[in-house]
Amino acid sequence: xxxxxxxxxxxxxxxxxxxxxxxxxxxxxxxxxxxxxxxxxxxxxxxxxxxxxxxxxxxxxxxxxxxxxxxxxxxxxxxxxxxxxxxxxxxxxxxxxxxxxxxxxxxxxxxxxxxxxxxxxxxxxxxxxxxxxxxxxxxxxxxxxxxxxxxxxxxxxxxxxxxxxxxxxxxxxxxxxxxxxxxxxxxxxxxxxxxxxxxxxxxxxxxxxxxxxxxxxxxxxxxxxxxxxxxxxxxxxxxxxxxxxxxxxxxxx
Numbered sequence: 565x566x567x568x569x570x571x572x573x574x575x576x577x578x579x580x581x582x583x584x585x586x587x588x589x590x591x592x593x594x595x596x597x598x599x600x601x602x603x604x605x606x607x608x609x610x611x612x613x614x615x616x617x618x619x620x621x622x623x624x625x626x627x628x629x630x631x632x633x634x635x636x637x638x639x640x641x642x643x644x645x646x647x648x649x650x651x652x653x654x655x656x657x658x659x660x661x662x663x664x665x666x667x668x669x670x671x672x673x674x675x676x677x678x679x680x681x682x683x684x685x686x687x688x689x690x691x692x693x694x695x696x697x698x699x700x701x702x703x704x705x706x707x708x709x710x711x712x713x714x715x716x717x718x719x720x721x722x723x724x725x726x727x728x729x730x731x732x733x734x735x736x737x738x739x740x741x742x743x744x745x746x747x748x749x750x751x752x753x754x755x756x757x758x759x760x761x762x763x764x765x766x767x768x769x770x771x772x773x774x775x776x777x778x779x780x781x782x783x784x785x786x787x788x789x790x791x792x793x794x795x796x797x798x799x800x801x802x803x804x805x806x807x808x809x810x811x812x813x814x815x816x817x
Contacts, residue, residue, distance in 0.1 A: 568801030568810065570613035570788045572622070577793025582801065582810065583613040583624065589634070594792070605634050612697075614656035614665065616679065623665060625653025631667055655698035657707060659721065666707060666721065668695035674709070676724060687724045691717075697739050697788075701746040706769065708749055710740045716751050716767065728772050739800070741789040743815070748775070750789050750798065764789075764800075778813075791815065 570583045579600065580592040587610050591601040605624055612625035620636045629651050633642050655668035658679070664686070665677040672694055676686040695711045700721065707719040716730040730749075739752040749767040764778040790799045798813045 568788065569611045571790040571799055571801055571810070572613055572615045573790055573793055574615065580790070580799065580810075581613065581615065581622070583610055585609060585611075587624075589613075589622075589624075591636070601636075603634075603636065605632070607632055607634075611652055612654055612656040614658045616658050617660055617662045619662060623656050623658065625656050625667060625669070627652040629653060629669070631656070654694075654696040655709065657698040657700040659700055660702055660704045664721070666698055666700070668698055668709060670694040674698075674719075674724075676721075689724055699740045699742055699749070701742045701769070702744055703746040705746065706742070708740055708742065710738070710751050712738070716740065716749070718749075718769075718772065730767055730772055730774070738787050739789045741791055742769075743791050744793055744795045750791075752787075752789055752800070 567585050568582050569585055572581045573579070574581065578594060580594050582590045582592065587605045587607045589603045589605055590599055592598070593600050607624050607626050607630070609627040610624045611627055614623045616622060621633055623631060624634055625631050631653055651669045651671040653667055653669045656665065658665045663679055665679055666674055667677065668674045672691045674689045674691060674695065678684050678686055693711050695709045697710050699708045707721040709717045709719065718727045718730065719725065720727050741750050742748070747769055749769055751765050751767065753763050753765065765774055766776040766778070767773065768775045788801050791797070792799070796815055798815045799810055801810050
């Protein structure tokens with residue numbers, strides 16, 4: 565009954581984490597399609613989520629510019645930063661090595677963080693447009709971003725530099741994720757005032773071109789995407805007011 569802001573799979577892939585707009589985190593049993601547990605994070609209107617690999621902690625970003633580190637099994641959390649100011653933290657990503665994180669938002673900044681004890685920012689990049697989602701490739705080589713006014717971008721996360729902008733006829737990007745083998749990037753796009761233009765686009769990371777576009781049903785808003793760990797299924801939360809849920813596709817080849 566609540567709009568879902570973000571999705572993420574746990575390391576083994578057996579459980580799916582969803583975050584709703586009230587700050588509640590729900591742990592799902594994928595095989596049984598049932599709720600295993602829920603946690604109230606008390607974060608004001610959270611809109612982004614990133615799990616820390618091989619850990620029971622996760623990051624949540626809110627519309628007030630706050631990033632918090634939360635932990636399963638407890639309601640306690642700690643503030644990572646408010647350095648973005650009072651702007652929405654719409655993008656969060658954690659490196660597969662679990663030692664780095666990147667945050668992004670409507671202030672057009674990408675900020676690299678150490679997840680070690682000092683929790684200090686390591687670098688800041690200014691981008692030409694707001695960013696609404698981030699994704700780190702499972703092999704650690706790429707960081708991808710998408711936004712409402714910009715193309716899909718690929719970054720070198722180690723050098724903190726832009727590698728390429730992927731041209732697309734679609735506009736207003738709102739979600740993205742890498743396949744488990746890091747060979748495919750999936751993005752969703754739609755127009756706020758005309759969701760009949762919604763689409764889900766698959767990109768070849770190697771040649772940096774669009775490989776396929778899937779038409780999305782009218783009036784469905786895809787604001788998060790996530791592959792199952794075996795790459796066989798693609799998950800997306802969406803729906804219309806009063807009819808929210810998680811849609812599952814067999815991933816196209």
